[in-house]
Amino acid sequence: MRKVIGIGETVLDIIFRNDQPISAVPGGSTFNAIISLGRCGVKTSFISETGNDRVGRNIIRFLEENGCEAGSVNVYPNSKSPLSLAFLNEQNDAEYIFYKDHPNDRLDFTYPTVEPDDLVLFGSYYALNPVIRPQVKGFLEYAHQRGAILYYDVNFRASHQQEVMKLTPNLLENFELADIVRGSHEDFEILFKKKDADSVYRSQISFYTNKFIYTQGGNPIELRADGGLSKQYPVVKADTVSTIGAGDNFNAGFLYGIIKNGITRSDIEQGLTEEQWDRAILSGQQFANEVCKSLDNYVSPAFANLRRQELNVSRQQLDLDFE
Numbered sequence: 001m002r003k004v005i006g007i008g009e010t011v012l013d014i015i016f017r018n019d020q021p022i023s024a025v026p027g028g029s030t031f032n033a034i035i036s037l038g039r040c041g042v043k044t045s046f047i048s049e050t051g052n053d054r055v056g057r058n059i060i061r062f063l064e065e066n067g068c069e070a071g072s073v074n075v076y077p078n079s080k081s082p083l084s085l086a087f088l089n090e091q092n093d094a095e096y097i098f099y100k101d102h103p104n105d106r107l108d109f110t111y112p113t114v115e116p117d118d119l120v121l122f123g124s125y126y127a128l129n130p131v132i133r134p135q136v137k138g139f140l141e142y143a144h145q146r147g148a149i150l151y152y153d154v155n156f157r158a159s160h161q162q163e164v165m166k167l168t169p170n171l172l173e174n175f176e177l178a179d180i181v182r183g184s185h186e187d188f189e190i191l192f193k194k195k196d197a198d199s200v201y202r203s204q205i206s207f208y209t210n211k212f213i214y215t216q217g218g219n220p221i222e223l224r225a226d227g228g229l230s231k232q233y234p235v236v237k238a239d240t241v242s243t244i245g246a247g248d249n250f251n252a253g254f255l256y257g258i259i260k261n262g263i264t265r266s267d268i269e270q271g272l273t274e275e276q277w278d279r280a281i282l283s284g285q286q287f288a289n290e291v292c293k294s295l296d297n298y299v300s301p302a303f304a305n306l307r308r309q310e311l312n313v314s315r316q317q318l319d320l321d322f323e
Contacts, residue, residue: 001315003043004119004255005112005143006030007136008126010050010059010073011084011100015244015295019087023295026059027084029124029155032245032297033252036287038067039304040256041311045069045112047139051081066298072109092240092292093217098159107132111139116147117264119255123153125160127174128167137170140177149258149265153251154183154191161190175208179268182254184247185216197222198230211268213254213281215247221281226271233281238289245297246288252299253287254280256307260314 008030015023026035031046038044046068050056052075059081063070082100089095114120120143127136144150152174160167171191175181188200197214201224205212214222221233257263257280263272272280290299299307 001043002115002117002119002259003045004034004037004121004259005045005047005114005148006034006121007047007139008122008124009082009100010048010056011082011098012055012059013084013086013244013297015094015242016085016087025295025297026062027245027297029153029248030121030126031059031063032248032291033121033255034068035063035066035298036249036252036291036304037256038063039299039301039308040252041067041304041308042256042259043067043069045072047072047107047109047112049074049076049079049107051075051079052077053079053081055081069112072112074107074109076106086244088242088244092242094242094244096157096159098157107135109135111142114143114146114148118143118146118148119258120148120150121153121251121255122150122174123251124155125157127152128156128160128170130166130170133170137173137177140174144177147265149180149268150178151180151182151251151255152178153247154181154187155247156183156187156190158186158190164191172208175205178209179265180211180213181205181209182213182215182251185214185219188214197224211272215250221285223277223281225277229274229277231274231277233278233285235285236289238292240292242295243292244295245291248297249287249291249299250284252284254284256287256311257281257283260311262314262318 009028011028013027034044050059085097086094188194194200212224223231290303
C-alpha cells in the first residue's frame, strides 16, 4: 500500500478571537496534512521532534490515534514543545506569533521505509532551517533515490524575511529535489518580491521543475505544467470559521487525489494530463474547503469517512485494472 511520509514541525496551535483564546489543537503545516490523510485511510508516517512535556506526549498520541506511524518523532530530554498563537481577524484569516528556540533545533531519526511511488510532503521553515538541513536534505535525497514523489510546499512566513538571503541556497535545492512545487502569492512576494504566477514560474521555478501550483487565497489557483499547460481553477466562496490549515489541507487533498487516481512517479515524469491535474486539484480544494468549516486544523471525521470509502473503492478498481 502506498503511503505519504511527512517531515516537518509539531506545535500546539492556540487560536484567539478578539484577543481571547478559543481553541488549542496540535498543529504544524505538514502535521495537519498528515492527520487529514491518516483520517482518510491513507497510510502515513511522520518525521519530526517534539518536547518532553505534556504537549509533546499529546501530539504523539494524536498522531497514533489518527493512524499515523510516529516512530520517527523524537523526544529530547529537557526540551519543551513549541507554541503557535493564531489571532483570527474579521475574515477569519490568522496572524501568527511563534514561540520556538530555533538555534536549539535537533533532528535525529531512523529513516522510515520508502517504496517506489510513495509520496513525501515537506515544506515551511523546517525544510530550510540550516541547523537540521543536513538531515532533512539527506532524507529527501534518499526518498528520491528510492522512487518516491516529492511534493514541496514553500509556506515561507514573514517572520523569517530577514533570513531570505541565507536560506536561498536551501530553497533552490528544495526546488531541484521536488517533483511538484506549491506556493502561495504571499510566499513569493516575501521571497522574490513577485506578485503573479507567470513571473514566479518563469524566473524562479521552471528551471527546476515544470509542475507548479500557485495559490492566492480566495482568488483562482494557477497551474503551470508540462507542455505549456497554463490553467486557472476558480475558488468556491464559502462561509469560513477559520482559514488555519487551508493550505495544509489543500496539500493533503492533492496527495489524496494522486493516490486515489493511481498516479505514479513515472506518470509525473512523463507529464500529467490536464484531466489528472483537474482531479488532483479538485481534491485539494475539497479538503481545503472542509477544514475552513471548523477550528480544527484537519478534515472532520465525517468527511474523512467518505474519503476513506472512496479510496477503498478506488484501490479495488486499480487492483482489478492491474490484474
